[in-house]
Amino acid sequence: MTLRHAPFEESWDFSIGLKPIAPDAWLEGGENDPAGRKAPLLRDHPQVVWGEAEGSRPAQAxxxxxxxxxxxxxxxxxxxxxxxxAALRVSDDLVLLERRDGVWRVTAVSLSAPTFFAATDVLGRSLAEIHGPVTGFSERFLARVERIFDSLRPDLILQRRNWSVVNSPEPFTxxxxxxxxxxxxxxxxAAAEALFLRVERQTLRRLPQTGAALFTIRxxxxxxxxxxxxxxxxxxxxRAWRAAxxxxxxxKRLPLYDELVASFLRAHGESHSVNAG
Structure with a gap:
């Protein structure tokens, strides 16, 4: 088995890490029937999976x-x-942001693979409000992220990736x-099969007509x-686990998995403590 993405090779701290990609690399696909997975979630968990703000339909279109x-x-x-x-036709989750009241706010969101949040948690909220739980985000990253949104050109698509370890193979969490x-x-x-690398591959692009921003999460x-x-x-x-x-x-709640990851690493020739410097 080959990992499609390995962001732990690049970073083990919070990072914006946005890089330009070619337009034909925007949506990665890799799923035969996205609607077959997403439609039941929409039916059973509508408030978690979908939300839209008034006036967002032009940017949605x-x-x-x-x-x-x-x-x-x-x-x-x-x-x-x-x-x-659109979201029912792609593997990615789609998040629409528009500049309202002087700040970028989520005005429509489709989630089928949420990592510990729901549509109701982000709809109508600003970048600062959404990332409030991330320690140091406001001080280290908020101003820069807002500048990226403000200055993003429609002909530029940006990508970033992040990673965590979880004990579930389910995307819908x-x-x-x-x-x-x-x-x-x-x-x-059993750690090798019970624990999973959960990677989010995210993209950001500007919509030329409405000026909104479209954020995707795969x-x-x-x-x-x-x-x-x-x-x-x-x-x-x-190395990333030890140096995080x-x-x-x-x-990321990585300490919850320290003993299990240590056992996995020892079983595969990585015998140092996971907390070693």
Whole structure:
């Protein structure tokens, strides 16, 4: 098994890490029937999966047109809302932001693979409000992120990636509590298959007509056993786990998995303490 993304090779602290990508690399795909996964979630968890603010339909329609063009399709849906229709055709989650009241706010959001949040948690909120729980975000990153949004050109698509470790293969995890409650039940020798690398591949682009911004989130999950088959990446993961900044480890709840990850690393020739400097 080969990992598609390994952001732990690059960073083990909070980082903006935005890099330009080619337009044809915008949506990665990799799923035969996104609607087959997303539609039941929309039916069973509507408040978690979808939300839109009043007045967002023009920007939604423009975002949907970009998705339609990228997929080589026409007429994503005859019924609104347009962003939801587009989201049902792609693996990515789609988040629309518009500048309102002097700040960038989420005005429409489709979530099928939320990492510990729901649509109701972000709809109508500003970048500062959304990232408030991230230690040091306001001081270290907020002003820079807002400048990126303000100055982003329509012909530029940016990408970033982040990573964490979880004990569930499910992309749909709006609430981490049920998953984390099962950690004590995991035997150390089962860590390779019970723990997963959860990678978010995110993109950001500007909509030329409305000036809105479209943020995409594509979640990839691989068991830690995938690292065992890739020694260089196993070594990179071990280094990242040991060197991760304290704030990063706390926010990602990595200490919950220290004993299990230590067992996994020892079983695969990485015998140093996961907390070593």
């Amino acid at each position: 423009e975002a949907a047109a970009l998705v339609e063009a990228a997929l080589g399709l026409q007429g994503l849906a005859a019924e609104p809302p347009p962003l939801l229709a 709006p609430d981490p509590a049920p998953m984390r409650a099962k950690i004590p039940q995991i035997a150390p020798e 979640v990839w999950l691989d068991p830690l056993s995938a690292l065992a088959a890739d020694p260089p990446r196993l070594a990179a993961f071990a 900044a304290a704030d990063f480890r706390a926010y």
